[in-house]
Amino acid sequence: MSLGNTAAAKRPVLEAQGISKHYGGIVALDKVDLTLNEGEVLAIVGDNGAGKSTLIKALTGAIAKTTGVIRFDGAETQIDTPGDAKTAGIETVYQDLALVNEISITKNVFLGREIVRDDWLGRWLGVLDFKKMDAEIRDLFDKLDIRIADIYRDAEAFSGGQRQAVALSKTVMFGKRVAILDEPTAALGVRESKMAMDLVRSLKDHGLSVIMITHNMQHVLNYCDRVMVLRLGRLVAVRDVADVDGDTLVGLITGAKEAGAQA
């Protein structure tokens, strides 16, 4: 499964050093380092409260980190808002916060990056070009084999799997380099989970490197190249997926197994 690990890979796209997040006296995240290599799927695992979501929120500017440096393609990059992350080419799918129920699929995909008409109405009044947006979404869905026809309908009309597919498709549409996914299969059934994970794997083919939070060890073993384990806000291990099994991972997550980090 770890084909992406060989040959061309090993060039870091995103590096984070010493990321901490304090809430008053509480240390939610304690000097965590992270390296994401070109073309890989990196899993972040850990128990509840381990700091997984805090870490990706700090990486994507959704919360202000207390300390830490982020490098993108080797250059130090300031990421303080979700907008900064998007500009850098990082696209994030947050758990439960991916789509607005009340607006259409088209409007959801383009939310925050709407296409305006290429005339004075667009430039001066921000009049949207729905034709162009619809067409781009149809292309995108074709490319990713997402079968949703009624892109004009409100997002709430769709199943969990369809909604997740739409959210993931945004990373291909806009994520120039990196996709960060917070439990992409959390609310999904078995069949829908598999579809979502196949879609995650296909993100690689579209030039994206992926960071994925998950609780599902099978998904780590089947779909990821490397895995980092967090416990109580600290990084406790980074391993090549080829070198671990499910039991080892669970041991690292719960603390039953201690490990010197770094794979």
Next chain:
Amino acid sequence: MSNTDGHSGTSNPGTSAAWIVRIRHDLMQIWPVLASLILIYGFFFTMSPPFRSIDTLLSIFGQASILAILACGTTIVLISGGLDLSVGSIFAVVGVSVGIFMAEWGLPPFAAVCLGLAIGAALGALNGTIQVLTKVPAFIVTLGGLTAYKGLAEILASGRDLSRFPDAFKFFGTGNAIPMVIMFAAALLTGLFLTKTRLGNRAFAIGGNEEVARLSGVPIAKSRIYYYMLGGLLAGLAAMVEVAKLNFAMPARGQSYELYAIAAVVIGGTSLFGGRGGVGKTLLGMFIMQTIIVGLSYLGVGTSYQRIAIGAIIIAAVYWDVWRRTAR
């Protein structure tokens, strides 16, 4: 949400064009409102012979028009998940201001109208800015605005006779027709804003789920200030139509207009909780309210009882909104 069969990959049956989907969608949403309007009109039509005249119908539209212009702004603010209780007082400030501009300073109507719109927009934007900066809830900030702007209007008007305006200005309040034309124009522009523009479309996203919108890179604070600004601008427009119609300005005008506007918006089916709605619905809601008020007067029911009726309808409309949200 009945789609639990797991056929997530299969396409929905009947791939329809965008406009068919939209019309079907709109009809599904407004049919109860439309049906209520017809039933209510039909009720008074049967009960009261004088109610049956075309003049009555026109006067319903005419009386609705000023409040409906103001309610267009309320629609934008409520869709974005906001609330503005101060627009009735903004209405008073703008009314008194244009009165001063023309009656005292002798400004030409065109200049007075432009300034009036600017004042309305500025006061609305001030509400939005204070909320965004202080994070004090909209209810409190605009409740403060409600009394503060009212005080401002009283100070501006005190000791002044604000009446007898130029004909060119009074034209905007001529009969039922001109206010109605202005109402439909304001509603049309508001509708285009909400459905066609980036800022307007973002109102639905911010009102639907502010956190998702923020994470998607939508500038929440800036957008919100614009929505309150447009709310103030439309309140100012409504005020000027009324001043033109009455041919005098006084700070007591606009009292409770914000509540009637919110009532009409909610009766029409725009959600009080944001994310859903439209200006066409607001017009329907306003017509329902005015039909009830006019109809009850024809039946000899006094103003106090009319207020009780409107109050009950507001609660029923919000209940319906809550029910739709939870019982889907």
